[in-house]
Every structure is written in structure tokens, then in C-alpha cells.
Amino acid sequence: MKRICVVMLVATLLTGCAASSSTSTPTLPPTAETPTTLPEPTDPTQLITVKAGDIFNLVLPSNPSTGYRWEILPELDENIVELVEQNYVAEEPVMPGSGGMDVWTFRALSAAETTIVLGYYPPGNETDPEETVTFSIRVD
Numbered sequence: 001m002k003r004i005c006v007v008m009l010v011a012t013l014l015t016g017c018a019a020s021s022s023t024s025t026p027t028l029p030p031t032a033e034t035p036t037t038l039p040e041p042t043d044p045t046q047l048i049t050v051k052a053g054d055i056f057n058l059v060l061p062s063n064p065s066t067g068y069r070w071e072i073l074p075e076l077d078e079n080i081v082e083l084v085e086q087n088y089v090a091e092e093p094v095m096p097g098s099g100g101m102d103v104w105t106f107r108a109l110s111a112a113e114t115t116i117v118l119g120y121y122p123p124g125n126e127t128d129p130e131e132t133v134t135f136s137i138r139v140d
Contacts, residue, residue: 038089038101042135049138050108055084058106058135060118063099064088067123070102072116073132080114080139081106108139 039059042048050056060070076083084107090100106116114137119129 038091039103041101044133044135047136047138049140051140052108052110054108054139056106056108056137058104058116058118060102060104060120060133061099062088062102062120063097065097065099068130069121070104070118071121071129072104073119073129074117076116077112077114078109080110080112081108081116081137106137108137111139113138 039057041061042057042059048056048058062068062070070086072083084105086105087103088100089103091098104116104118116135116137118133118135120131120133121129
């Protein structure tokens with residue numbers, strides 16, 4: 001009698017386990033990833049020609065999460081161009097260590113030629129950029 005009870009108990013437990021293993025695991029609905037809509041970097045080998053009063057952008061790859069940053073070197077010739085704003089556009093999806101683009105927006109003020117030099121500084125370095133990029137600007 002004891003054997004029959006043990007066999008019945010084991011059979012019941014196995015049946016319960018088998019029933020629970022056939023339960024489907026809920027899944028999350030698929031999500032559409034946000035496409036990366038980063039602006040294209042500006043080619044420093046190309047002359048940028050604008051008219052006085054025009055707004056133009058300089059776009060550079062950047063990764064501020066690593067501590068690197070772009071800075072203007074030396075001072076701008078503010079008789080020809082002025083800095084309007086500087087923004088960072090992150091790569092999507094945003095993840096630790098992922099990069100993006102720095103977008104530097106300038107306004108052309110008067111007809112002349114000038115250069116805009118940007119230096120890419122590593123973390124903790126205030127004096128020597130690791131990289132420099134020079135853009136030639138002609139304002140008509």
C-alpha cells in the first residue's frame with residue numbers, strides 16, 4: 001500500500017511538472033529601433049562659402065562620455081564670423097561609451113576669408129589638443 005501511495009505521489013508530481021513546462025513564456029512585443037539620424041561630418045578639405053548673414057554648421061565626430069571635447073583654437077575673427085551655439089547630437093540608441101556629433105553653428109558677418117580651427121582635447125589636458133581640424137571659410 002505504501003508503494004502504491006509513493007508511486008501515485010511521484011506520478012502526480014511528474015504530471016504537475018510536465019504541465020508547468022508546457023506553459024509558454026510571455027514575450028515582449030517587438031520594438032522598432034530608432035534609426036541613427038546623425039548629421040554628416042563636415043569635410044575640412046572643402047572650402048565653405050557663405051554669404052554675409054548666413055548661418056552655417058561645422059559637424060565633427062565626438063564622444064564626450066570619454067572625456068574628450070572640441071574647442072575653438074585660437075580666437076575667432078569675430079569681424080567675419082561669430083559662434084551662435086554648440087550642440088551635441090548623440091548616436092541612437094544612447095548607450096554608455098557611444099559617440100555622436102558635435103554641431104558648431106556660426107553666423108557669417110562680413111565679406112572676407114578666415115579659418116576656424118578646432119582642437120580635440122583628451123580628458124585632463126587643457127593645453128595640447130590630440131587632434132586639430134582647420135576649416136576654410138569664405139564669406140561673400
